[in-house]
Amino acid sequence: xxxxxxxxxxxxxxxxxxxxxxxxxxxxxxxxxxxxxxxxxxxxxxxxxxxxxxxxxxxxxxxxxxxxxxxxxxxxxxxxxxxxxxxxxxxxxxxxxxxxxxxxxxxxxxxxxxxxxxxxxxxxxxxxxxxxxxxxxxxxxxxxxxxxxxxxxxxxxxxxxxxxxxxxxxxxxxxxxxxxxxxxxxxxxxxxxxxxxxxxxxxxxxxxxxxxxxxxxxxxxxxxxxxxxxxxxxxxxxxxxxxxxxxxxxxxxxxxxxxxxxxxxxxxxxxxxxxxxxxxxxxxxxxxxxxxxxxxxxxxxxxxxxxxxxxxxxxxxxxxxxx
Ligand code: F6R
Numbered sequence: 001x002x003x004x005x006x007x008x009x010x011x012x013x014x015x016x017x018x019x020x021x022x023x024x025x026x027x028x029x030x031x032x033x034x035x036x037x038x039x040x041x042x043x044x045x046x047x048x049x050x051x052x053x054x055x056x057x058x059x060x061x062x063x064x065x066x067x068x069x070x071x072x073x074x075x076x077x078x079x080x081x082x083x084x085x086x087x088x089x090x091x092x093x094x095x096x097x098x099x100x101x102x103x104x105x106x107x108x109x110x111x112x113x114x115x116x117x118x119x120x121x122x123x124x125x126x127x128x129x130x131x132x133x134x135x136x137x138x139x140x141x142x143x144x145x146x147x148x149x150x151x152x153x154x155x156x157x158x159x160x161x162x163x164x165x166x167x168x169x170x171x172x173x174x175x176x177x178x179x180x181x182x183x184x185x186x187x188x189x190x191x192x193x194x195x196x197x198x199x200x201x202x203x204x205x206x207x208x209x210x211x212x213x214x215x216x217x218x219x220x221x222x223x224x225x226x227x228x229x230x231x232x233x234x235x236x237x238x239x240x241x242x243x244x245x246x247x248x249x250x251x252x253x254x255x256x257x258x259x260x261x262x263x264x265x266x267x268x269x270x271x272x273x274x275x276x277x278x279x280x281x282x283x284x285x286x287x288x289x290x291x292x293x294x295x296x297x298x299x300x301x302x303x304x305x306x307x308x309x310x311x312x313x314x315x316x317x318x319x320x321x322x323x
Contacts, residue, residue, distance in 0.1 A: 013136025016140070023146075026073055027074070029146070030060050035309070041061075106124070188242060237267035238267060
């Protein structure tokens, strides 16, 4: 499958299953993963916050687990597309040592193997994708584990299907505006996860640096950096917001737009379309996936390989093998 086929398949990857965990007795949920699998935890956390989940949901990246993640009332969901990411395997080992309840998601690898050995619930997703292009499979599993409603998940899928053409065109236009510049993404609390995905997709697909900052925090630091005309002229700005962001945040979006315009910069401003927060969030993410794909083509890069990530993983595994 080409990267284009994989990106095009995003809506078809989304599907509902009756796999909700019984959350009775669970007092916190930790979603673990890295890179293309780690964003799944951010999306699910953002979704849970919007749903007014009364059980706190955390997205965790790195080795081990936070010190408070212990005991049966902590549910740990370990997601790794390959099933071989060492940080996620370390999360699993720590969770088991700390007596947490654990479920795992992968296309195979050691995560599946260890889950089988330890009698853990493991959810398998199709192999053959690059992790970041399997977002729909992983997000569906994790949201279903958290108990998302069938209509909500399938509604988000239909929203992507219906908007597919326009979404790709928008992504292509934005890629053209980013070409030759450093993309700077300004987000809001409801779109921070989208900006992070845009950044990482531009990094991995387009082999290009990109940065993001989030309102309202960026009104206390980032904006001062705009004083440097020499640097800001090398950047292209995109503001991502959600129609349901806090009114004061939306006001700050308009102020940011005006600030940039006063500096002679016309930023792109974008929100996700759709009836639910999840629909809008995935809509925005999908525009970014296409933007990063088309930006790669404009620069003459193959969007698929992530050579340096593979080199780092190989070096780390050589070192652990030598003891
Ligand atoms: C590659 C990619 C990476 C991986 C990350 C973790 O497409 O997106 O960010 O997702 O290196 O690997 P997995 O997902 O296999 O745990």
